[in-house]
Amino acid sequence: xxxxxxxxVSTLEPTESVDVTxxxxxxxxxxxxxxxxxxxxxxxxxxxxxTVDVFETxxxxxxxxxxxxxxxxxxxxxxxxxxxxxxxxxxxxxELWEQQVTDAAADAPAxxxxxxxxxxxxxxxxxxxxEDIVLGLEASDDGTLRRAAVAVYAEExxxxxxxxxxxxxAADAAAAPTEDSTxxxxxxxxxxxxx
Numbered sequence: 169x170x171x172x173x174x175x176x177v178s179t180l181e182p183t184e185s186v187d188v189t190x191x192x193x194x195x196x197x198x199x200x201x202x203x204x205x206x207x208x209x210x211x212x213x214x215x216x217x218x219t220v221d222v223f224e225t226x227x228x229x230x231x232x233x234x235x236x237x238x239x240x241x242x243x244x245x246x247x248x249x250x251x252x253x254x255x256x257x258x259x260x261x262x263e264l265w266e267q268q269v270t271d272a273a274a275d276a277p278a279x280x281x282x283x284x285x286x287x288x289x290x291x292x293x294x295x296x297x298x299e300d301i302v303l304g305l306e307a308s309d310d311g312t313l314r315r316a317a318v319a320v321y322a323e324e325x326x327x328x329x330x331x332x333x334x335x336x337x338a339a340d341a342a343a344a345p346t347e348d349s350t351x352x353x354x355x356x357x358x359x360x361x362x363x
């Protein structure tokens with residue numbers, strides 16, 4: 169949204185002496201476009217799955233950000249303070265994201281409620297896992313603690329993605345026709361019996 173606004177504003181003709189104050193909001197450095205097709209789902213499920221798809225894209229991005237920061241530190245292409253700051257910035261963003269995930273539970277359709285609760289639970293330890301990475305970074309060992317914490321974080325991200333897949337599976341199951349919904353209309357023959 170910030171990029172679109174900037175693009176639109178930059179195409180306008182400049183005016184005389186306009187004092188503009190720009191407030192920037194951190195945007196995820198990865199796409200937030202829905203990834204799955206929702207065309208076969210009922211409207212309420214389809215609308216909610218758009219939100220879930222965005223959460224999935226963001227969770228994948230959070231996982232990659234930590235990998236990238238850790239790789240940069242391993243290669244010493246960033247300094248210690250920069251690595252710690254970058255880890256903590258992701259942690260702060262993840263904390264806000266965890267709250268957004270929790271808040272969205274109020275909009276979850278009944279058919280997806282159980283799976284969504286599991287998803288919320290799976291996100292609860294992500295920020296804490298990043299804190300462990302920072303503690304590992306600050307430790308006086310050879311990096312073993314940090315690497316172990318990064319591996320645990322990767323597992324936590326996979327748990328989140330698995331929980332999202334369970335929501336998607338539940339949505340597909342809820343949208344699938346059941347035997348009761350198939351056409352069982354009986355036809356009547358000339359002698360009054362049903363077929």
